Amino acid sequence: MTSTYALRDSTTMLRRDLRHLQRYPGLSLFPILTPVILLLVFVYVFGGTLGDGITIGGGRGAYVDFLTPGMLVLTVVGAAQITAISVAKDMTEGIIARFKTMRIWRPAVLAGHVFSSLILTLISLAVTIAVALLIGYHSAAGPLRWLAAVGVLVLLAVALIWLSVALGLVAKSVETASNLPMFLILLPFLSSAFVPVASMPAGLRWFAENQPFTPITNAVRSLFADQHVGSAGVKAIVWCLAITAASYLWASYLYNRRPVR
Amino acid sequence: MTDPSSPVITAVDVHMSFGDNVVLDGLELTVEQGSVFALLGPNGAGKTTMVRILATLLEADHGTIRVAGHDVVREADAVRAAIGVTGQFSAIDDLLTGRENLALMADLHHLPRVPSRARVDQLLERFELADAANRIAMTYSGGMRRRLDLAMTLIGAPQVIFLDEPTTGLDPRSRRTVWEIVESLVGDGTTVFLTTQYLEEADRLADRVAILDQGRLVAEGSAQELKRRIPGGRIDLHFADTDAQLVAADALGMPVPDHDSPSLQIPTDGNVATLRRALRDLDEARVDVVDLAIHTPDLDDVFFALTGRDARAAEWRTGEELYR
Numbered sequence: 001m002t003s004t005y006a007l008r009d010s011t012t013m014l015r016r017d018l019r020h021l022q023r024y025p026g027l028s029l030f031p032i033l034t035p036v037i038l039l040l041v042f043v044y045v046f047g048g049t050l051g052d053g054i055t056i057g058g059g060r061g062a063y064v065d066f067l068t069p070g071m072l073v074l075t076v077v078g079a080a081q082i083t084a085i086s087v088a089k090d091m092t093e094g095i096i097a098r099f100k101t102m103r104i105w106r107p108a109v110l111a112g113h114v115f116s117s118l119i120l121t122l123i124s125l126a127v128t129i130a131v132a133l134l135i136g137y138h139s140a141a142g143p144l145r146w147l148a149a150v151g152v153l154v155l156l157a158v159a160l161i162w163l164s165v166a167l168g169l170v171a172k173s174v175e176t177a178s179n180l181p182m183f184l185i186l187l188p189f190l191s192s193a194f195v196p197v198a199s200m201p202a203g204l205r206w207f208a209e210n211q212p213f214t215p216i217t218n219a220v221r222s223l224f225a226d227q228h229v230g231s232a233g234v235k236a237i238v239w240c241l242a243i244t245a246a247s248y249l250w251a252s253y254l255y256n257r258r259p260v261r
Numbered sequence: 262m263t264d265p266s267s268p269v270i271t272a273v274d275v276h277m278s279f280g281d282n283v284v285l286d287g288l289e290l291t292v293e294q295g296s297v298f299a300l301l302g303p304n305g306a307g308k309t310t311m312v313r314i315l316a317t318l319l320e321a322d323h324g325t326i327r328v329a330g331h332d333v334v335r336e337a338d339a340v341r342a343a344i345g346v347t348g349q350f351s352a353i354d355d356l357l358t359g360r361e362n363l364a365l366m367a368d369l370h371h372l373p374r375v376p377s378r379a380r381v382d383q384l385l386e387r388f389e390l391a392d393a394a395n396r397i398a399m400t401y402s403g404g405m406r407r408r409l410d411l412a413m414t415l416i417g418a419p420q421v422i423f424l425d426e427p428t429t430g431l432d433p434r435s436r437r438t439v440w441e442i443v444e445s446l447v448g449d450g451t452t453v454f455l456t457t458q459y460l461e462e463a464d465r466l467a468d469r470v471a472i473l474d475q476g477r478l479v480a481e482g483s484a485q486e487l488k489r490r491i492p493g494g495r496i497d498l499h500f501a502d503t504d505a506q507l508v509a510a511d512a513l514g515m516p517v518p519d520h521d522s523p524s525l526q527i528p529t530d531g532n533v534a535t536l537r538r539a540l541r542d543l544d545e546a547r548v549d550v551v552d553l554a555i556h557t558p559d560l561d562d563v564f565f566a567l568t569g570r571d572a573r574a575a576e577w578r579t580g581e582e583l584y585r
Contacts, residue, residue, distance in 0.1 A: 002338055005371060008368075008371065009369065012365065012368040012369060016354065016357070016365055019356065019357060019361070020356050023356045023357075023397065024356060093352075093354075093355075094348055094350045094351055094352035094353075095352045095353060095354050097318055097346075097348060097352060098346065098348075098352035098413070099369070100317075100318055101316045101317060101318060101341055101344060101345075101346045102341055102369055102370070102417075103338045103339075103341040103342040104369050
């Protein structure tokens with residue numbers, strides 16, 4: 001049985017994918033630098049005004065505290081997009097067929113992508129948190145709550161990475177694969193990540209309240225702020241697990257389907 | 262383990278369609294262990310599809326196929342453990358170095374680390390890639406990529422190797438290198454199954470050649486056997502002028518052809534006696550032969566005789582992809 005090679009083959013594939021990230025900095029630096037730039041732009045350009053809308057007279061300082069959890073959610077989304085590109089790139093090249101003619105644990109190819117993306121996500125999150133702390137972000141939470149907040153972000157990362165794997169498999173080309181997950185980047189902007197949903201017009205507000213990124217952002221924000229999490233926590237976890245399960249099944253189907261030609 | 266006297270590949274009644282397009286239509290073939298088997302065919306004949314089925318990349322609609330003693334569908338993993346595949350399009354990792362590509366293959370073959378590193382070095386040396394071993398494969402030339410691809414196929418010491426158009430797009434020197442590699446494999450007892458668009462390649466490398474046309478084998482045998490099955494051998498004689506041509510035709514007891522060039526064509530099965538007798542007759546008639554050429558039938562002639570189509574003029578299936 002090839003399943004006895006599951007760990008070994010997945011590790012081999014992970015090494016390969018990490019080396020790709022290292023050799024292709026254009027791809028791996030993008031999800032690390034973009035959230036940092038957005039964080040700086042939002043805090044220093046819009047933050048003075050936006051902060052006053054969150055707490056009266058709160059200014060830039062209030063906005064850093066409000067925005068950072070939302071920006072961490074966006075960081076996770078950005079890193080997951082790279083997965084779709086690397087999976088699609090792999091699938092358009094001959095080497096994947098070589099893997100399929102070898103006696104290896106088949107899912108190892110996808111496992112390698114999932115774990116390397118997860119590592120890239122964790123690096124991006126660490127960099128974003130470090131910059132946020134440098135520009136004045138303050139978290140009232142203790143280590144356990146920090147761990148819980150990071151836990152929610154990792155759950156979201158796993159969900160979005162699997163979704164990206166499926167999108168990378170369904171895309172016929174690398175170009176399509178880089179465009180398909182674009183809608184994901186938009187969703188945090190239409191949630192509570194950047195501004196409170198209460199400030200939105202009725203229709204948009206309804207959408208924001210019922211899409212996954214609002215409870216996920218709220219859960220992370222409450223954990224970091226050491227506040228009561230409420231129903232957002234359960235909703236966040238259910239959304240993440242549901243997206244993971246559906247995406248995993250979709251990706252497995254796509255990966256194992258019979259070639260059409 | 263396979264019995265050395267038994268065939269290493271058997272395919273019985275293989276059918277394959279993609280939608281309405283029938284690609285394989287009751288194909289049967291047998292390949293003996295340690296031999297080189299070449300599958301030839303024109304555009305759309307189904308060569309690559311057959312390789313993909315044998316290599317467990319694709320499941321046939323119908324048919325019984327065994328490779329290295331195992332069923333390609335029910336025991337796919339056992340088949341995979343015994344085979345190596347090099348497709349028409351390179352299956353190497355562009356972002357890894359040559360050495361890393363080979364090490365990746367060694368890891369995926371679950372070879373013990375220390376001896377596998379030695380084997381990587383040995384293959385880099387054998388395939389003339391030692392100098393480029395630490396450069397990423399993206400910078401390699403076409404010939405180097407193909408050599409790396411072959412080396413990656415060989416690292417697990419496969420029992421059976423599938424090569425789908427292994428020299429397509431290569432310059433003559435690289436093509437010769439690939440040929441030498443294939444020839445050296447046979448010395449090691451490996452079985453090679455290759456498809457090619459170069460009839461010359463099958464002629465040079467293969468013990469047995471099968472010609473695939475419209476999903477069926479239309480002929481199978483050694484290149485020599487196939488050549489014997491068709492006419493086409495002749496001696497071409499060229500003379501200075503039509504006077505000499507007339508005298509020669511008379512001396513040889515042949516009708517004078519009505520074409521303009523002062524030449525004659527004597528049909529022959531290639532034996533020396535015919536040639537000797539012709540030259541003696543011409544000598545006695547005191548005719549000067551300006552130029553003499555012996556044309557032996559090649560696989561192009563075989564292909565034409567069997568399918569009614571000219572292989573050289575046919576649009577060969579160059580766009581066919583193994584990996585899709």
